[in-house]
Amino acid sequence: MSSRIGNKITLQIFGESHQAAIGAVLDGLPAGEAIDEEALSALMARRAAKSDGTTTARKESDSVQILSGVRNGFTTGAPLALTIANADVRSADYQPTLPRPSHADYPAFMRYGKHWDYRGGGQFSGRLTAAMTAAGGICLQILQRKGVTVAAQVLSIGAVSGKAFDALCPTERELNAVNDAAFPASDTVVAEQMLLQIKNAAAEGDSVGGVIETCAIGLPAGLGEPLFGGVESRLSAALYGIPAVKAVSFGDGFALSSMKGSEANDAYEMKEAAVVTTTNHNGGILGGLTTGMPLRMYLAMKPTPSIAKEQQTVDMETGKNTALCIKGRHDPCVAVRAVPAVRAMTAFVLLDLMSERGLL
Numbered sequence: 001m002s003s004r005i006g007n008k009i010t011l012q013i014f015g016e017s018h019q020a021a022i023g024a025v026l027d028g029l030p031a032g033e034a035i036d037e038e039a040l041s042a043l044m045a046r047r048a049a050k051s052d053g054t055t056t057a058r059k060e061s062d063s064v065q066i067l068s069g070v071r072n073g074f075t076t077g078a079p080l081a082l083t084i085a086n087a088d089v090r091s092a093d094y095q096p097t098l099p100r101p102s103h104a105d106y107p108a109f110m111r112y113g114k115h116w117d118y119r120g121g122g123q124f125s126g127r128l129t130a131a132m133t134a135a136g137g138i139c140l141q142i143l144q145r146k147g148v149t150v151a152a153q154v155l156s157i158g159a160v161s162g163k164a165f166d167a168l169c170p171t172e173r174e175l176n177a178v179n180d181a182a183f184p185a186s187d188t189v190v191a192e193q194m195l196l197q198i199k200n201a202a203a204e205g206d207s208v209g210g211v212i213e214t215c216a217i218g219l220p221a222g223l224g225e226p227l228f229g230g231v232e233s234r235l236s237a238a239l240y241g242i243p244a245v246k247a248v249s250f251g252d253g254f255a256l257s258s259m260k261g262s263e264a265n266d267a268y269e270m271k272e273a274a275v276v277t278t279t280n281h282n283g284g285i286l287g288g289l290t291t292g293m294p295l296r297m298y299l300a301m302k303p304t305p306s307i308a309k310e311q312q313t314v315d316m317e318t319g320k321n322t323a324l325c326i327k328g329r330h331d332p333c334v335a336v337r338a339v340p341a342v343r344a345m346t347a348f349v350l351l352d353l354m355s356e357r358g359l360l
Contacts, residue, residue: 003123005238008355011135011348013241015083017120017127018091023083024135026069028352030360031077033142035070043137046184047130047340054198055337058329059088064134080138084130091119093328097317100326102305109316126243126334129341136344139351146359148218148350151175152343153184154335155213155298157194158201162187165215167280170294175215184339194336202332205308209244210335212342214297216350219284221275221292223353230288231295231353238345239299244334247300251283266293290353297346301338306330 003013008028015022044062049055062084069080096118099105104124108116116122140150149172155162162185165175178184183191194210201208224231236248256264259281266277276293283296306326313324331337354360 005241006348006352009139009348009352011132013128013131013135015086015128015131016117016122017086017125018089018117018122019086021083021085022128022131023081024131025079025081026135026138027079028355029069029075029077029080029138029142030355031075033075033145035066035073035075035138036141037064037066037073039141040064040134040137043140043340043344044130044133047133047337049331049337052195054195054202054332056329056331058090060084060086060130062130062134080135082131082134084134086127089120090328094119097315098313098322098324099316100305100324101311101313102302106316120328121243124243126331126338129242129338132242132348133341133344136341136346136348139347140344142360143347143351143354146218146354148216148354149175150214150216150343150347150350151179152212152214152339152346153178153186154191154194154339155185155211157210157333157335158197158208160190160193160197161211162190162194164213165294165296167294167296170215170217172217175217179343184336198333198336201303207304207307207330207332209303210301210333212299212301212335212339214295214299214342214346216284216295216346219290219292219295219350220354220357220359221290223290223350223357224285224288226288231285231290231349232288234349234353235297235346238349239342242299242338242341242345244301244304244338245299246302247298249298250285251296252281253283253298256281266291299338299342301335304331304334 005011010027012025048062065083067081069078178186185191232250264281266279266282269278280293284291284293311324315322
């Protein structure tokens with residue numbers, strides 16, 4: 001199993017849902033970068049479970065302990081290691097011989113045998129996104145000082161859709177307003193409707209999926225490499241590490257396939273002594289390289305597979321079909337709490353790309 005990603009700046013995620021802790025190691029960060037631990041705590045709080053019935057009842061403080069790589073509030077150039085304790089665990093809720101539908105339980109058993117830690121999904125758990133958020137949160141702070149803003153919002157929950165970011169010229173103020181909002185959506189009215197969708201699904205013992213939109217501005221043109229080192233490839237590889245992500249698209253995505261070239265092409269023009277495009281159907285990426293236009297990306301999050309409704313499975317010990325009622329504490333919608341992790345992992349990839357170009 002590989003839990004390491006990155007080229008010049010690397011990220012290693014470690015831990016399991018019900019072990020003592022989870023954590024991350026960031027290697028390759030430049031020395032002398034200020035680390036704002038209060039801002040990092042605020043980002044972690046955005047991922048934390050709420051008490052409004054829309055998230056899991058598992059309560060973790062998600063306090064980040066930095067073990068190395070930082071001295072007097074600045075990076076030292078050494079690997080930055082951090083841990084987050086797992087305190088509120090209930091391992092008895094999980095049954096090793098009954099794989100939960102649409103979880104990694106069955107393929108993990110086939111891959112690792114009886115020794116894999118099935119409790120809470122082990123290394124496949126969404127719990128590990130806390131470590132991703134913490135590590136990527138540090139990358140976010142460095143990017144902000146380089147003039148790059150990364151924002152993410154819930155664009156849709158179930159059948160309820162909100163307003164997308166401006167595709168051509170979103171402002172830093174607008175993006176940060178969503179980053180700071182109590183619910184990560186640009187429309188407060190739609191946000192209430194989304195919350196209602198989640199609560200209704202939870203009341204029915206069910207779950208619901210959603211779409212997360214991500215936007216990054218301030219990126220220079222020319223980041224990335226052709227073919228397999230393209231920006232889309234690098235971002236997709238990182239973001240598919242977030243559990244429940246089932247699709248990633250850029251710009252107008254699948255809609256481009258139904259357009260004519262005259263509709264899909266982004267024409268160039270000079271504006272304030274800079275080359276820009278008059279539209280942004282391609283999401284700020286061409287040939288795997290950034291164009292300098294806003295980067296636009298969308299992630300489809302599947303419904304949480306742990307639901308209260310009875311489901312069918314197979315008893316791996318007896319080889320017989322059986323019914324399963326999943327216990328434990330689970331989010332009726334993972335998309336909302338995934339937003340900070342998506343932001344953070346996007347920031348990690350972009351920081352790695354900028355480091356490769358010598359821009360840090």
